[in-house]
Amino acid sequence: MAARTTKSRARPVRSPSRRSGRGAARTRTGSIALIRRWWKAAAGATATAGFAVWVALFDGAAALERARDEVLRVIGFGMLVLAGWAVYGAAASWRGWYLDRRLFARRTAGAAALGLFVWGLLGLNEARWAVGTVDFSEVSLGGRFGQALVAGLLGKVAWVSLFVIAAVLLAPGPSRWVAVHVPLWLQEAWERRLPHRAAAAVGRWIAFIFRRPEREEEIVIGAGEFVPAQAAGPPLEAPPVVFRPRIEPGAPASTVGTGAAAAFTTVPAEAPAPPEPEPEAEELPSAFAQDAAGSPAEPEPEEPEQLGLPLETRSGWHLPAMELLNPPQPSASRRHDNAARAQLIVDTLASFGVDATVVEINEGPTVTQFGVEPGWEVRYKEVPLRDENGKPIVGPDGRPKTERVEVSRTRVRVNKITALQNDLALALAAPSLRIEAPVPGRAIVGIEVPNDSATVVTLRSVMETKEFAELARKSKLAIALGKGVAGAPVVADLATMPHLLIAGATGSGKSVCMNAIIACIMMNATPDDVRFVMVDPKRVELVGYSGIPHMAFSEVIVDMDKVVGVLQAVVGEMEARYKKFAELGVRNIEGYNKHPRTLKKLPYWVVIIDELADLMMAAPFEVEKLICRLAQLARATGIHLIVATQRPSVDVVTGLIKANFPTRIAFAVTSQTDSRTILDMGGAEKLLGRGDMLYLPRDAGKPIRIQGVYLSDAEVERLVTFWKDDRFRSLAPETADALLEEALAAQNGGEANIEVEEDDPLVIQARALAEKHQRISPALLQRRLRVGYLKAAKILELLEAEGVVGPREEGDSRRVLARAGTDDDG
Numbered sequence: 001m002a003a004r005t006t007k008s009r010a011r012p013v014r015s016p017s018r019r020s021g022r023g024a025a026r027t028r029t030g031s032i033a034l035i036r037r038w039w040k041a042a043a044g045a046t047a048t049a050g051f052a053v054w055v056a057l058f059d060g061a062a063a064l065e066r067a068r069d070e071v072l073r074v075i076g077f078g079m080l081v082l083a084g085w086a087v088y089g090a091a092a093s094w095r096g097w098y099l100d101r102r103l104f105a106r107r108t109a110g111a112a113a114l115g116l117f118v119w120g121l122l123g124l125n126e127a128r129w130a131v132g133t134v135d136f137s138e139v140s141l142g143g144r145f146g147q148a149l150v151a152g153l154l155g156k157v158a159w160v161s162l163f164v165i166a167a168v169l170l171a172p173g174p175s176r177w178v179a180v181h182v183p184l185w186l187q188e189a190w191e192r193r194l195p196h197r198a199a200a201a202v203g204r205w206i207a208f209i210f211r212r213p214e215r216e217e218e219i220v221i222g223a224g225e226f227v228p229a230q231a232a233g234p235p236l237e238a239p240p241v242v243f244r245p246r247i248e249p250g251a252p253a254s255t256v257g258t259g260a261a262a263a264f265t266t267v268p269a270e271a272p273a274p275p276e277p278e279p280e281a282e283e284l285p286s287a288f289a290q291d292a293a294g295s296p297a298e299p300e301p302e303e304p305e306q307l308g309l310p311l312e313t314r315s316g317w318h319l320p321a322m323e324l325l326n327p328p329q330p331s332a333s334r335r336h337d338n339a340a341r342a343q344l345i346v347d348t349l350a351s352f353g354v355d356a357t358v359v360e361i362n363e364g365p366t367v368t369q370f371g372v373e374p375g376w377e378v379r380y381k382e383v384p385l386r387d388e389n390g391k392p393i394v395g396p397d398g399r400p401k402t403e404r405v406e407v408s409r410t411r412v413r414v415n416k417i418t419a420l421q422n423d424l425a426l427a428l429a430a431p432s433l434r435i436e437a438p439v440p441g442r443a444i445v446g447i448e449v450p451n452d453s454a455t456v457v458t459l460r461s462v463m464e465t466k467e468f469a470e471l472a473r474k475s476k477l478a479i480a481l482g483k484g485v486a487g488a489p490v491v492a493d494l495a496t497m498p499h500l501l502i503a504g505a506t507g508s509g510k511s512v513c514m515n516a517i518i519a520c521i522m523m524n525a526t527p528d529d530v531r532f533v534m535v536d537p538k539r540v541e542l543v544g545y546s547g548i549p550h551m552a553f554s555e556v557i558v559d560m561d562k563v564v565g566v567l568q569a570v571v572g573e574m575e576a577r578y579k580k581f582a583e584l585g586v587r588n589i590e591g592y593n594k595h596p597r598t599l600k601k602l603p604y605w606v607v608i609i610d611e612l613a614d615l616m617m618a619a620p621f622e623v624e625k626l627i628c629r630l631a632q633l634a635r636a637t638g639i640h641l642i643v644a645t646q647r648p649s650v651d652v653v654t655g656l657i658k659a660n661f662p663t664r665i666a667f668a669v670t671s672q673t674d675s676r677t678i679l680d681m682g683g684a685e686k687l688l689g690r691g692d693m694l695y696l697p698r699d700a701g702k703p704i705r706i707q708g709v710y711l712s713d714a715e716v717e718r719l720v721t722f723w724k725d726d727r728f729r730s731l732a733p734e735t736a737d738a739l740l741e742e743a744l745a746a747q748n749g750g751e752a753n754i755e756v757e758e759d760d761p762l763v764i765q766a767r768a769l770a771e772k773h774q775r776i777s778p779a780l781l782q783r784r785l786r787v788g789y790l791k792a793a794k795i796l797e798l799l800e801a802e803g804v805v806g807p808r809e810e811g812d813s814r815r816v817l818a819r820a821g822t823d824d825d826g
């Protein structure tokens with residue numbers, strides 16, 4: 001302050017010289033001021049002009065657009081949230097909400113959470129809109145910020161939590177109500193099995209999408225002729241639909257009955273087509289017909305590989321190409337409506353008070369399996385309604401009002417469904433129906449309903465599947481059996497079976513099955529790998545194979561006299577193999593073939609007997625003994641038996657034979673007893689014939705239903721021609737005929753040693769038998785006198801010498817000459 005006073009006092013002091021030149025100085029100062037003013041005016045004018053030019057050149061609209069786009073890109077329509085918050089802030093200050101600090105804090109936090117939740121919701125929405133240069137499909141309606149709010153799983157969890165927080169803070173009352181009631185709703189939904197059903201439906205839907213095998217082209221047997229090939233039909237059924245009864249099965253008895261009857265009238269069930277006559281062998285589909293009309297003799301292998309196996313083996317053998325077999329043909333479209341049949345099944349069950357739903361439909365080549373899930377058996381009770389004083393409430397009609405209350409809830413028993421088998425067959429108008437309860441490994445009951453037309457499963461269609469290819473790579477004895485009820489291929493390894501018993505009524509498909517097994521092996525194994533021993537008493541089925549290099553003995557055995565010798569020869573081979581194994585210290589054929597000291601690999605032997613009943617008639621004791629011996633011991637030596645019979649009675653398929661053949665195939669049989677004889681359980685009597693079979697694998701508790709593969713005679717012929725080709729002549733391995741001759745000689749030698757005296761008690765009994773019969777045969781003596789074939793033949797020779805019986809006639813039987821009996825048992 002003092003300094004400022006000093007300064008102001010000092011200012012008036014001026015130099016005398018300055019005072020003296022005041023006029024000139026004033027003139028100079030005025031011109032400088034003028035220059036300065038001009039300069040300022042010029043600068044101002046220049047700046048104004050520059051600004052005017054800049055304004056003239058500047059594109060304000062574009063800049064604004066850029067700014068708007070940038071804002072939209074970053075916050076998107078989240079600006080609405082910002083606006084909402086601003087409105088909330090204005091309202092809070094206007095209304096003085098901030099005065100109640102706790103309420104204000106809660107509401108503010110709630111508004112913030114709600115705003116962020118809405119912003120996240122916008123961030124989830126990647127709309128196909130664009131504003132200016134902003135594409136919302138890239139940045140979302142919530143802009144980048146909205147997108148960031150819901151990024152990743154954690155972001156989404158946090159976003160959902162924001163909603164909960166907002167709801168709790170802004171609406172605590174309703175939130176509490178929801179929190180109390182939602183668990184109750186969930187509990188009820190759980191009790192009604194809604195989540196289970198939803199999960200099952202989703203699971204089935206996924207399974208339906210991913211599991212369904214590709215529709216293979218197939219051939220269809222139509223009404224007496226093969227239906228011409230058609231393009232693949234419509235999808236078998238819509239994605240999983242659960243069929244529920246249209247009537248209430250759990251309702252009190254009174255509601256069932258009229259309800260069921262009413263429901264049946266509306267079911268648009270289609271009447272199944274009338275049974276179609278058997279196709280004639282000549283009337284084969286296009287591919288088959290081509291064969292009949294003289295197909296090219298033998299197609300040259302085009303593919304270098306088949307099933308991943310080299311077509312040419314090291315020893316010079318060639319394996320036949322797949323083209324030798326008939327290609328799969330497209331299947332015909334079905335006329336039946338599976339959805340209607342499923343509805344009919346649940347309605348029929350419901351009409352008998354059985355609650356069930358069809359949860360799965362599997363259409364196979366011959367039958368369609370409806371997977372039925374048993375429902376609940378609910379018991380109700382009528383309880384009188386009472387007012388708050390405990391008095392019964394009376395209705396307008398004067399009767400006490402009642403309420404229906406659930407008393408108990410139990411699962412429907414499976415045998416309630418199986419007991420309705422005939423009623424279901426009636427409702428579906430199905431010729432026969434089989435129920436598999438439960439389907440192994442599944443929580444459903446399988447109701448198998450025949451299709452209106454069967455589809456032929458060609459051998460090639462199963463051999464070309466990856467299941468078969470995988471097995472064939474591991475085993476030379478891989479077999480394509482057919483397709484299951486859901487159309488999945490079924491393959492098996494004969495080496496692990498290790499023996500197979502096939503039984504079924506005549507015309508059910510046994511021979512086709514055996515031919516398919518043989519063909520399958522012939523397609524994949526050379527004579528160095530596998531050899532066949534074939535016994536065909538019927539002289540029709542297997543004789544066509546004679547001459548192929550796979551035969552262990554050069555002929556197919558048709559003569560019953562040789563059967564015992566053949567079986568003994570096979571036993572001899574088995575024993576010889578065991579000796580070889582012992583020398584090398586190995587335990588089985590695999591060990592022997594891999595052993596470094598093995599000079600020549602041993603081939604597998606497959607012994608095929610077409611009619612066991614004929615063998616058992618000819619020499620029951622020897623045949624049973626030898627077959628059981630082989631079945632028990634031959635497996636390790638690589639000898640496997642396939643035995644077929646059309647007489648599945650206990651005298652043919654004896655307990656001993658059954659015990660030694662754990663793997664069995666039952667074709668259609670006439671009675672449940674026959675089915676029990678083969679499989680130890682019923683079911684085969686319900687089969688439809690023509691390749692429809694039940695396959696009981698070794699360790700399985702239950703058989704699998706399969707439509708067996710079909711092999712035409714022309715295919716067999718082509719295969720046989722292939723293997724009989726001259727180019728293989730030099731390679732043909734030695735047969736084991738010497739072994740057979742040795743066995744037969746031993747059998748004959750044994751015959752020479754059998755002494756039969758005239759006063760032998762057996763001869764006396766034979767004479768007594770002759771008195772009772774008009775004809776007599778060795779088989780009769782074998783059965784009645786319990787002797788072997790050779791002894792029986794010797795006794796008959798003695799009786800012939802005595803003139804009691806005549807000479808041997810057709811079928812080994814002899815006429816009784818000494819006197820005429822009463823019955824014709826021979």
Ligand SMILES: Nc1ncnc2c1ncn2[C@@H]1O[C@H](COP(=O)(O)OP(=O)(O)OP(=O)(O)O)[C@@H](O)[C@H]1O
Nearest residue numbers: 505506507508509510511512646690691708709710
């Ligand atoms: N897998 C199959 N697919 C379609 N049709 C088949 C199948 N198997 C057999 N068939 C039909 O059934 C008919 C009889 O079959 P097959 O000759 O194999 O019966 P079988 O049981 O051996 O009779 P038999 O004991 O009298 O010899 C065949 O001609 C064929 O038309």
